[in-house]
Structures are given as structure tokens and as C-alpha cells.
Amino acid sequence: MDSHHHHGQTHARERMFEKHLTPSDVGKLNRLVIPKQHAERHFPLGSGPGEKAGLLLSFEDETGKAWTFRYSYWTSSQSYVLTKGWSRFVKEKKLDAGDAVLFERYRPRPGQGRGDDRLYIGCRRRRASEAGDNTATPAAACRANAVAPCFYMINSSNGGEQAGGAAAGTPTGNTRRLRLFGVNLECGAEQPEPEHFAPPSWSQFMPTNPYASQL
Amino acid sequence: MDSHHHHGQTHARERMFEKHLTPSDVGKLNRLVIPKQHAERHFPLGSGPGEKAGLLLSFEDETGKAWTFRYSYWTSSQSYVLTKGWSRFVKEKKLDAGDAVLFERYRPRPGQGRGDDRLYIGCRRRRASEAGDNTATPAAACRANAVAPCFYMINSSNGGEQAGGAAAGTPTGNTRRLRLFGVNLECGAEQPEPEHFAPPSWSQFMPTNPYASQL
DNA sequence: AGAAGCACCTGTATT
DNA sequence: TAATACAGGTGCTTC
Numbered sequence A, B: 001m002d003s004h005h006h007h008g009q010t011h012a013r014e015r016m017f018e019k020h021l022t023p024s025d026v027g028k029l030n031r032l033v034i035p036k037q038h039a040e041r042h043f044p045l046g047s048g049p050g051e052k053a054g055l056l057l058s059f060e061d062e063t064g065k066a067w068t069f070r071y072s073y074w075t076s077s078q079s080y081v082l083t084k085g086w087s088r089f090v091k092e093k094k095l096d097a098g099d100a101v102l103f104e105r106y107r108p109r110p111g112q113g114r115g116d117d118r119l120y121i122g123c124r125r126r127r128a129s130e131a132g133d134n135t136a137t138p139a140a141a142c143r144a145n146a147v148a149p150c151f152y153m154i155n156s157s158n159g160g161e162q163a164g165g166a167a168a169g170t171p172t173g174n175t176r177r178l179r180l181f182g183v184n185l186e187c188g189a190e191q192p193e194p195e196h197f198a199p200p201s202w203s204q205f206m207p208t209n210p211y212a213s214q215l
Numbered sequence C: 001a002g003a004a005g006c007a008c009c010t011g012t013a014t015t
Numbered sequence D: 001t002a003a004t005a006c007a008g009g010t011g012c013t014t015c
Helices: A036-042 A088-095 B036-043 B086-093
Strands: A013-020 A032-034 A055-059 A066-074 A080-081 A100-104 A119-124 B013-020 B032-034 B053-059 B066-076 B079-082 B100-106 B118-126
Touching: A013 A036, A032 A036, A036 A080, A055 B036, A066 A088, A088 A119, B013 B066, B032 B036, B036 B079, B036 B086, B066 B086, B086 B118
Parallel strands: A055 A119, B053 B118
Antiparallel strands: A013 A100, A032 A080, A055 A066, A066 A080, A100 A119, B013 B100, B032 B079, B053 B066, B066 B079, B100 B118
């Protein structure tokens, strides 16, 4: 009952990380904080000029729908965040604090680098027994136990151009068109993090999360 | 006691529009949103390349003091704003939500286009009887019933250069040196808006504004 | 260090 | 109903 047989491509699917959502992640701040170690391991922004400015990541959910988020680093809080697009995801998936999102990668050719990877995002409700506040079942929005595969990722830029403003030349506030997972970020050069060695089962992840018992 | 005898040039003075100030207009956002219809009618940014980038507008107040604001279009919110310089005006005039600003134009030669127009900005407190929160009288800062004539307007650019972030190559964040009110914007080609036909008396304008009864 | 300036973003109300 | 206007925000940069 695990994810090993989704699409019959078990060997190439790799779970990157999951995050249990805080109230802020689903609130009015319209952003998801990605824990730094996960962000720097899986979504490195590079050190080139302007590469910290942020970019767009596209994922696919379990229905095949594409979700594009602006991903960037906030120097003021020293944190990596998904901003633009995130609130729409929260709303459509009816995510609440205590729910979780899972990020996966699917690599078409195992020997290759990450340049061709497709990215998936999945969401998972916390235990139904703990959720007493939901009257309408969110099953359709976010399938229980679904590992929620999500699609490809690519850069893109400007979210569709915002001419008037900070268009060309400056990184300020603009995403830049560049690829992630370059050859300089070979998977082999990285070490799996502790969580990957002993991951709390995705089907029973909530108990240790502080927000699991809230709300 | 209307504005017809200011400077004895009544025939050339034309009220453009007024705006009742929202909390955001006088708050920490340091910007005044100019309703799109008024902005496009009276302060067109032009359609040339980069002309939406913004420019500087200079006005004169009732004391003859010049006030220069950066005026630009925010593509993301599809709105026109005064930014740089606005907070100083709010502070000096002690403007609060519910107060209003009035924009006027004075045309030296009636037959001419708008190229030589001088611009005036006036501020007006909401009814004193409705303002119970002000301990210090703002009379000196913003004269009650004064139509607040304001000065000339010209473009200029960069307000003194703001090199840094969005600097070189891109129009972004930079104002451009160009004139407003070109011959292609002949006054005769425009129709006065309804507000101009039946303006609520400037000395009793607040009752219909939602912010008049707030705060 | 702080305030102002800047471009970008979004929910809500309105049309 | 989808699109628009804009009030109220953000992070980041500059001064």
C-alpha cells in the first residue's frame, strides 16, 4: 500500500521531503516556508548573480493539474519560501494547519542528472479522527492517503511578464529563467538527510508534529 | 466662498478630481492610489515604450510650496499611484483617513494645450465635528475650506537617481524624462466626467464616502 | 538602525 | 459569470 506502484515506475520516484503545515503556511501570509535543509538540498537557488532572486517551480498534483509557485529566498528571515500560487493551492486543496504536503521527484532516466526531473506535489490531511472541524469532506480536494504525484518543474520567469515594472535586467522582484538541478548539482554529490533514513511513515506522520494536536 | 477668486484667474482654474483618503492612503504604505479613471484622464502615462515606468509630478500647495511626487503605474495591481514624496505630504498636512485631496489645473493661456499647465494640490479635512480624535488642530497644516492651489508639474526623472537594484538598462523603477499633457491630449477631446457636472460641494464632500463615518 | 521607496501580490467588492 | 479596481499587504533596497 505504499507508493511503489504508482504508474509502475517505482524505481525512479523519489520522495524529497514533506512538511507539516503550520497555521502560517495556510494563513494569510500566502507563503509556505520550506525548511532550509530541504530547500538547499532539493531546490538550490545557486550562487550565481541574481539566482537568489527566485524562480518559478511547476509541480503536478495527483490529478495531473499543474501548479506553479514562485520560489525564493527571503534574506530578512533567512528562509526559503513558496509564495505566488501557494494560496491558490491551499484553497483548492482545502489545506489546514496540521495537514502536510509531500514533494517528490520523478527522474525519467535514472542515470541522468536532475535536469529532466518532473516534480510532484501531494497533500495529505491529518487524521480524520483529529479533524473535528470539517463539515464538508475534503476528499475530492485532497485524497486521503494519496501520495499526490505532481508534475514537472521548470523555471520560467516573470510568471508571464510584468512589463511595466521591474522587467529586464534587474533581479529585483523578478523570477529568472534558469534551470534547476544542473550538472553541478549532481545527486551523487549529496548525502541523504536523516529524515530519509528513517522517515516517519507517510501514512502516520502527524503524531510528532506540534500542530497535529492543535485546532 | 468657492475657488473662483483665487489669484483672480477663475476662468482658467479647473478642478480635475478629488480623492477621499483611505487608511492605506495615509498609512504606512506610503502611497496614494489614484482611481484609474482619473489617472488615465488627467495624468496619462502614454503608451510609448517605457512611458508607463513613471515620472515625477510637481504640484504647488496653497502656500506656494512645491511638492513633487513620483507617479507610476503598478502592473501587478493595475493601479496608478503616487509614491515618493507622498508620505511627506501626508505628514506635513497631517492628513487622516477621511480627509481628501483635490487636484486642480491652472492653464495660463486658455487656448493652449496642457503643456504649460500648472498643477495644484489641495487637502481638506473632513468635518471637524466628525473628527473627535484630533487633539492638536491641524489648521495651520491644512486650511479648512482652502482649495489648496498647487504648483506646476513637470516630469523630471529619477528624483535624483536611485541607481541600486533596478538600475541600468531597464526602465523599471526609473522615471523617464517626458512631458505630460501633450497636444495629443487636448482638453477639448475629453468629456468631463459626471463628477464634474455635479460635484459635491468641496465644502461638504464627506457624507457619501465610506471613510467619512469611519474612524 | 530606521524610514522611505519600490515593485509585486491577493482578497474582496463591484460590475 | 468572469473580469476589473483597489484597499491592504509583502520582501527587499536605498537613503
